[in-house]
Amino acid sequence: MPLRLVLISACLCLWAGLAHADGDAEAGAQVFKKCGACHTASEPVNRVGPSLMGVIGRPVATFAGYSYSGAMKDFGEGGKVWDEDLLAEYLLSPKAMVTGTKMSFPGLKKPQDIENVIAYLKTTATK
Numbered sequence: 001m002p003l004r005l006v007l008i009s010a011c012l013c014l015w016a017g018l019a020h021a022d023g024d025a026e027a028g029a030q031v032f033k034k035c036g037a038c039h040t041a042s043e044p045v046n047r048v049g050p051s052l053m054g055v056i057g058r059p060v061a062t063f064a065g066y067s068y069s070g071a072m073k074d075f076g077e078g079g080k081v082w083d084e085d086l087l088a089e090y091l092l093s094p095k096a097m098v099t100g101t102k103m104s105f106p107g108l109k110k111p112q113d114i115e116n117v118i119a120y121l122k123t124t125a126t127k
Ligand code: HEC
Pocket: 031, 032, 034, 035, 036, 037, 038, 039, 048, 049, 050, 052, 055, 059, 060, 061, 062, 063, 067, 068, 069, 070, 071, 072, 073, 082, 087, 091, 100, 101, 102, 103, 104, 105, 108, 117
């Protein structure tokens, strides 16, 4: 194969790898310890924050029995759902996306941590 083609295919692979990078749920469980002060994802129980069990695919601010801030309720208006993209943006900077949220967590700075914690949260859906 000519060198040029080798390089192009290497680039494409790398790009595809990044675009479809799947987080590592085990590493995500470690990252989740940062959330664990306020959330559980293994039980349908509210703590300082709402249970995050099965949060991926759940409409914003709808976990039963949890008293959300007005900011979070407003944000969820119109049936917004926590899909992976929305959650990734939120976790980067919760207060930037939901101004006035009572989740006092500065955010996760590393994209890899965000991907991993999302992978972990996906595993909690059926438990
Ligand atoms: C200091 C406590 C605290 C920490 C740490 C924390 N959260 Fe929260 N979280 C909250 C509170 C409080 C709310 C409710 C926000 C509101 O009503 O404005 C919330 C809400 C959420 C929601 C919205 C849930 C829903 O039902 O709409 C998600 C998703 C979330 N947190 C994810 C996380 C993740 C993932 C982490 C760790 C990376 C984390 N949180 C860390 C306190 C925290």
